Amino acid sequence: xxxxxxxxxxxxxxxxxxxxxxxxxxxxxxxxxxxxxxxxxxxxxxxxxxxxxxxxxxxxxxxxxxxxxxxxxxxxxxxxxxxxxxxxxxxxxxxxxxxxxxxxxxxxxxxxxxxxxxxxxxxxxxxxxxxxxxxxxxxxxxxxxxxxxxxxxxxxxxxxxxxxxxxxxxxxxxxxxxxxxxxxxxxxxxxxxxxxxxxxxxxxxxxxxxxxxxxxxxxxxxxxxxxxxxxxxxxxxxxxxxxxxxxxxxxxxxxxxxxxxxxxxxxxxxxxxxxxxxxxx
Numbered sequence: 001x002x003x004x005x006x007x008x009x010x011x012x013x014x015x016x017x018x019x020x021x022x023x024x025x026x027x028x029x030x031x032x033x034x035x036x037x038x039x040x041x042x043x044x045x046x047x048x049x050x051x052x053x054x055x056x057x058x059x060x061x062x063x064x065x066x067x068x069x070x071x072x073x074x075x076x077x078x079x080x081x082x083x084x085x086x087x088x089x090x091x092x093x094x095x096x097x098x099x100x101x102x103x104x105x106x107x108x109x110x111x112x113x114x115x116x117x118x119x120x121x122x123x124x125x126x127x128x129x130x131x132x133x134x135x136x137x138x139x140x141x142x143x144x145x146x147x148x149x150x151x152x153x154x155x156x157x158x159x160x161x162x163x164x165x166x167x168x169x170x171x172x173x174x175x176x177x178x179x180x181x182x183x184x185x186x187x188x189x190x191x192x193x194x195x196x197x198x199x200x201x202x203x204x205x206x207x208x209x210x211x212x213x214x215x216x217x218x219x220x221x222x223x224x225x226x227x228x229x230x231x232x233x234x235x236x237x238x239x240x241x242x243x244x245x246x247x248x249x250x251x252x253x254x255x256x257x258x259x260x261x262x263x264x265x266x267x268x269x270x271x272x273x274x275x276x277x278x279x280x281x
Contacts, residue, residue, distance in 0.1 A: 035134035083152070
């Protein structure tokens, strides 16, 4: 007879013979299979663990449960598919522009249904296990192993992101040396989308726009650099020139003074006029 209803209402089945007669519990009345000594993770906690930590935590626990009943192939497929899927997700998120709250919202949108699906598909197995003599496994231990799985999954995308960024920077630096400043700026901008606090890249990006006389964009880039690199004389000097061009003389003189205080000959080195010297300061 075919079962009709929700997954949660499905009667418990013996993991070996797929029948549901447990009148001789804690062993199956048909095949004699027992699960005494086996420990299974309780799936009722899978949803909140997915929300609090990651869908990989309940995924590990579900895979471990399948392994406990001899479903090694299913365990391996679940782990491999989960690791591959989350690794791809981490890479995609790393390459997307940084949008406030977007990452957290996407995490909830993805992790919650994963937790629900694993919870519902594991409930029949867990109920059958309890009837056949299994005990509940330690949730804390499962969470620790789940965190280990998360760390392993992060290794691949983090490594890929580092390699990709290095390739991007190499390409941008080559374009810069060839004086293709517009193309170089576009590549530097892509790097900054994934690493917005990289002061060195922000400086090169600003220099590209400085050379192209895009004063507003150059000014924003140099301001970003000075948020973390407060003793970078060249940035102060270039930003002083930008403010001078933008007819903001007081700010230009102040920035020029800071540049000279760090490196007295910086304006000569950069071959640009000193706004402070021009005003007699």
